[in-house]
Amino acid sequence: VTTIHDVARLAGVSIKTVSNALNGYQSMKPDTKQRVLDAVDQLGYRPNSTAQSLRTGRSGFISLIIPDLRNPYFAELADSVMRAAEAKQLSVLIQQSRGNRDRELALLREARTGRIDGVLFSPNGMGEADAPLLEAFDTPMVLLGERILNGPRDHVTMKNTEGTKAATKHLLSRGATRILAFGAGRPTGSAGLRLAGYRDALKEADLLVDDSLVIAITDWYRSTGAAAMRQVLEDNIKFDGVVAFNDSIALGAMRILQEAGRKIPDDVAMIGFDDIDETRYSLPTLSSINPGRDEIAVTAVACLVERITKPDSGIAPRRFLSDFELIERESSTVPARVG
Amino acid sequence: VTTIHDVARLAGVSIKTVSNALNGYQSMKPDTKQRVLDAVDQLGYRPNSTAQSLRTGRSGFISLIIPDLRNPYFAELADSVMRAAEAKQLSVLIQQSRGNRDRELALLREARTGRIDGVLFSPNGMGEADAPLLEAFDTPMVLLGERILNGPRDHVTMKNTEGTKAATKHLLSRGATRILAFGAGRPTGSAGLRLAGYRDALKEADLLVDDSLVIAITDWYRSTGAAAMRQVLEDNIKFDGVVAFNDSIALGAMRILQEAGRKIPDDVAMIGFDDIDETRYSLPTLSSINPGRDEIAVTAVACLVERITKPDSGIAPRRFLSDFELIERESSTVPARVG
DNA sequence: CTGAAAGCGCTTACAG
DNA sequence: CTGAAAGCGCTTACAG
Numbered sequence: 001v002t003t004i005h006d007v008a009r010l011a012g013v014s015i016k017t018v019s020n021a022l023n024g025y026q027s028m029k030p031d032t033k034q035r036v037l038d039a040v041d042q043l044g045y046r047p048n049s050t051a052q053s054l055r056t057g058r059s060g061f062i063s064l065i066i067p068d069l070r071n072p073y074f075a076e077l078a079d080s081v082m083r084a085a086e087a088k089q090l091s092v093l094i095q096q097s098r099g100n101r102d103r104e105l106a107l108l109r110e111a112r113t114g115r116i117d118g119v120l121f122s123p124n125g126m127g128e129a130d131a132p133l134l135e136a137f138d139t140p141m142v143l144l145g146e147r148i149l150n151g152p153r154d155h156v157t158m159k160n161t162e163g164t165k166a167a168t169k170h171l172l173s174r175g176a177t178r179i180l181a182f183g184a185g186r187p188t189g190s191a192g193l194r195l196a197g198y199r200d201a202l203k204e205a206d207l208l209v210d211d212s213l214v215i216a217i218t219d220w221y222r223s224t225g226a227a228a229m230r231q232v233l234e235d236n237i238k239f240d241g242v243v244a245f246n247d248s249i250a251l252g253a254m255r256i257l258q259e260a261g262r263k264i265p266d267d268v269a270m271i272g273f274d275d276i277d278e279t280r281y282s283l284p285t286l287s288s289i290n291p292g293r294d295e296i297a298v299t300a301v302a303c304l305v306e307r308i309t310k311p312d313s314g315i316a317p318r319r320f321l322s323d324f325e326l327i328e329r330e331s332s333t334v335p336a337r338v339g
Numbered sequence: 340v341t342t343i344h345d346v347a348r349l350a351g352v353s354i355k356t357v358s359n360a361l362n363g364y365q366s367m368k369p370d371t372k373q374r375v376l377d378a379v380d381q382l383g384y385r386p387n388s389t390a391q392s393l394r395t396g397r398s399g400f401i402s403l404i405i406p407d408l409r410n411p412y413f414a415e416l417a418d419s420v421m422r423a424a425e426a427k428q429l430s431v432l433i434q435q436s437r438g439n440r441d442r443e444l445a446l447l448r449e450a451r452t453g454r455i456d457g458v459l460f461s462p463n464g465m466g467e468a469d470a471p472l473l474e475a476f477d478t479p480m481v482l483l484g485e486r487i488l489n490g491p492r493d494h495v496t497m498k499n500t501e502g503t504k505a506a507t508k509h510l511l512s513r514g515a516t517r518i519l520a521f522g523a524g525r526p527t528g529s530a531g532l533r534l535a536g537y538r539d540a541l542k543e544a545d546l547l548v549d550d551s552l553v554i555a556i557t558d559w560y561r562s563t564g565a566a567a568m569r570q571v572l573e574d575n576i577k578f579d580g581v582v583a584f585n586d587s588i589a590l591g592a593m594r595i596l597q598e599a600g601r602k603i604p605d606d607v608a609m610i611g612f613d614d615i616d617e618t619r620y621s622l623p624t625l626s627s628i629n630p631g632r633d634e635i636a637v638t639a640v641a642c643l644v645e646r647i648t649k650p651d652s653g654i655a656p657r658r659f660l661s662d663f664e665l666i667e668r669e670s671s672t673v674p675a676r677v678g
Numbered sequence: 679c680t681g682a683a684a685g686c687g688c689t690t691a692c693a694g
Numbered sequence: 695c696t697g698a699a700a701g702c703g704c705t706t707a708c709a710g
Contacts, residue, residue: 003703014681019705029679048453050398051703054389054686059454068418070616075414079407082435094433096421114387114687115398222620255622259597277409281561283594342687353697358689368695390687393702453703 002043011039022047053115062304063093063116065107067124072276073246074122077144080297081120087298088305090117101125111139118304123147128188140307142300146189154307156300156320158291160190163324164197165204167243167271167289170326172205174334176241176269178213180232182225182253183245185218194245194273212237217249225249229256240268247272247279247288254282254331270331284330292322341382350378361386392454401643402432402455404446406463411615412585413461416483419636420459426637427644429456440464450478457643462486467527479646481639485528493646495639495659497630499529502663503536506582506610506628509665511544513673515580515608519571520553521564521592522584533584533612551576556588564588568595579607586611586618586627593621593670609670623669631661 008015013036020028021036039045053059064081066074078094085092093116097104104125111119118140124147126133131151134141143155171179181198185191195214202209217228225248232239233256244250250272254264262268264284272279275290299320306313347354352375359367360375378384392398403420405413417433424431432455436443443464450458457479463486465472470490473480482494510518520537524530534553541548556567564587571578572595583589589611593603601607603623611618614629638659645652 001703005703015704016682016706017680020680023705027679032679046448046452048393048703050389050393050453051686052705053454054387054393054688055703055705057686059389069408069414069421070411070418072409072411072414075408075411078433079409079435082408082433091432091434093430094417094421095430096418109385113385114389115392222617226620226622252620252622255594259622278561281565281591283565283591283598340687344687354688355690355698356696359696362689366695371695387687390702391689393704394687394689396702 001048002045004045004047006043007036007039007045010043011036058308059115059117060089061091061093061116062118062120062301062308063095063107063111064120064122065095065097065104066122067097067099069094069096072248072278073274076276077122077293077297080293081301084294084297084301088301090301090305097124099124101130105133108134108137108139112137118142118308120144120300120304121153140304140311142304142307144296144300146193152317154303154318154320156296156303156322158296158322159324160193160291161197161200163273163289163291163326164194164243164245165201166197166324166326167273167287168198168201169205170287170328171241171243171269171271171332172201172207174241174265174269174332178210178239179241179243180237180239181214181245182228182242183217183220183249184214185216191245198243213239217245220246220249222248222252225252226256227252229253233257233260242268242270244270244272247274247276247286250286250288250331251278251282254284254286265330265332265334269334271326275327279327279329287329287332288327290325290327292324295322296320340387341384343384343386345382346375346378346384349382350375397647398454398456399428400430400432400455401457401459401640402434402446402450403459403461404434404436404443405461406436406438408433408435411587411617412613415615416461416632416636419632420640423633423636423640427640429640429644436463438463440469444472447473447476447478451476457481457647459483459639459643460492479643479650481643481646483635483639485532491656493642493657493659495635495642495661497635497661498663499532499630500536500539502612502628502630502665503533503582503584504540505536505663505665506612506626507537507540508544509610509626509667510580510582510608510671511540511546513580513604513608513671517549517552517578518580518582519576519578520584521567521581522556522559522588523553524555524557530584537582552578556584559585559588561587561591564591565595566591568592572596572599581607581609583609583611586613586615586625589625589627589670590617590621593623593625604669604671604673608673610665614666618666618668626668626671627666629664629666631663634661 004015004018007018018036021033069075082092095107120142122144127147131148135152141153143151143153184195199209215228217224264270271287273289275288279286279288343354343357346357357375360372408414421431434446459481461483466486470487474491480492482490482492523534538548554567556563610626612628614627618625618627
């Protein structure tokens with residue numbers, strides 16, 4: 001392999017001059033610089049980034065710890081984060097915790113071995129009670145998601161409550177009167193926050209919450225959404241709108257409704273949450289709340305970069321909420337477009 | 340930060356002894372070792388992996404270059420690769436080429452800066468014609484996918500032809516007589532190979548290929564599958580089976596069929612290809628060809644590790660084909676299970 | 679504007 | 695069984 005010494009020798013300068021020419025520090029005599037650059041080209045020299053890393057203390061890597069890449073939401077988040085990081089010349093190391101608390105802790109510990117400049121952490125196994133543990137990790141860190149809301153770290157998340165509130169109002173404005181809150185479950189985390197938004201919207205419209213319309217679903221997959229909707233139909237619950245707390249359960253429910261002969265949006269108007277790619281491909285396409293994934297990614301990366309570059313700025317943990325956007329698609333359009 | 344020198348000082352030994360104790364080389368006096376380990380614990384010392392990397396010439400990172408993480412097939416491949424790599428103590432750096440040839444070349448070049456031990460490359464922008472270019476990269480590399488079949492590198496892929504052949508025979512054995520080859524397109528790559536399998540199966544059954552049953556779809560998404568199926572219905576083509584060349588187009592087509600009142604599998608039996616997670620959640624669940632993604636991942640990683648550890652073994656490029664498995668689900672079951 | 683030298687934190691022949 | 699020292703390939707004060 002060719003090193004900086006080979007280049008220096010060929011160009012007839014010291015290695016310092018090679019380094020300067022490549023990194024653009026200081027002003028140099030133009031022809032010296034050119035000679036170096038020519039030598040670099042001729043040898044096909046590429047600086048060894050491990051050595052740069054050891055010397056500068058920066059690797060240019062950040063890690064993104066998420067539960068599972070097979071979950072479309074996280075795959076898309078990862079994509080957004082990679083784009084945001086690229087703009088800052090950072091590479092992203094995706095790590096899957098599989099929702100396992102021990103793995104999360106192990107990954108956090110691993111981040112301290114110097115090959116990673118900072119961590120974007122979306123906890124899943126760890127919860128609010130573990131917040132104090134995070135202080136033990138001196139790695140720059142930004143938290144994502146709703147599992148740890150009051151940790152000792154910067155936190156970037158979305159407007160869960162405002163999002164479902166807007167979704168609910170949207171269906172109300174389309175004439176729906178009996179709307180399912182589809183996906184309630186644990187009182188904490190996203191589910192609780194999103195249910196609160198549903199309640200807020202009804203309250204503002206001077207409507208009472210009918211508890212039989214609040215449908216519990218703990219894990220939010222296509223299959224659990226389908227199963228829950230099957231049960232709703234069996235229980236003969238009357239409804240003309242569905243605010244689903246994520247897109248997957250909405251898509252699962254949609255198929256069941258259609259098989260039962262209910263037209264969407266004519267008989268039942270639907271809206272999901274997350275705005276995953278699939279919502280653009282389903283039939284009908286699914287209205288959804290875009291929680292601002294790109295903004296979350298950009299903000300989180302910017303925050304992390306700040307923590308990395310100013311490790312002891314003494315700035316207290318900050319909270320950021322991205323703006324959401326209601327995306328209207330066929331599933332809640334009146335009158336219904338023909339597919 | 341604490342370094343190996345701090346540990347050595349506290350334990351009253353040289354840094355070499357600390358290194359030995361941690362890496363388990365050679366036999367050591369047990370109590371010396373214990374003293375070192377105690378010091379490590381007490382200081383919370385973790386070796387700096389960048390320094391290790393510079394010294395040993397290994398980073399423990401491999402990169403996986405894929406077109407797009409938002410494509411479920413690649414998200415799942417990435418997951419499989421990460422598992423396989425973890426078993427070999429390697430971390431995976433996922434890089435998205437977005438199907439762009441220039442980006443692919445840039446990522447390949449970047450891999451030569453020393454922070455990456457080897458590359459798992461699934462070309463998309465680059466094609467067969469670019470195969471010679473790959474020789475310019477001295478990085479250990481294993482090719483995935485069907486874009487470059489005869490490159491100068493190890494290649495791990497799946498039994499495309501055999502898979503669709505089995506799928507087609509499966510539907511024939513279920514009584515289907517007019518089966519769509521759903522997703523033909525470019526003659527090269529997966530589409531061509533999979534169409535060949537369809538033809539093989541018909542030939543073995545002494546059936547002629549009816550060209551009106553060969554449906555062209557260039558890009559394989561849910562939406563393009565839906566559109567193609569709409570067209571098929573409009574054209575009034577008679578059929579009672581669908582061999583889809585991937586799962587996404589099958590899922591898109593499925594919805595259109597159901598909206599048109601066709602029962603699956605009673606009126607139309609269906610099978611896809613890839614066995615993505617979604618096939619387990621759709622209604623009906625979708626039969627599919629599992630192309631052996633885990634085996635591909637394990638083989639590719641093993642191959643790459645061999646190339647990394649024996650860079651000049653002089654072994655010629657090798658080809659591996661994973662075994663496939665036909666997964667029967669509701670969409671091709673006779674008689675139909677009730678969902 | 680450029681060179682000689684130190685040092686980032688490790689591992690590993692080389693001695694003893 | 696362990697220590698002193700070299701060196702992986704860079705960047706960056708320190709001189710000149």
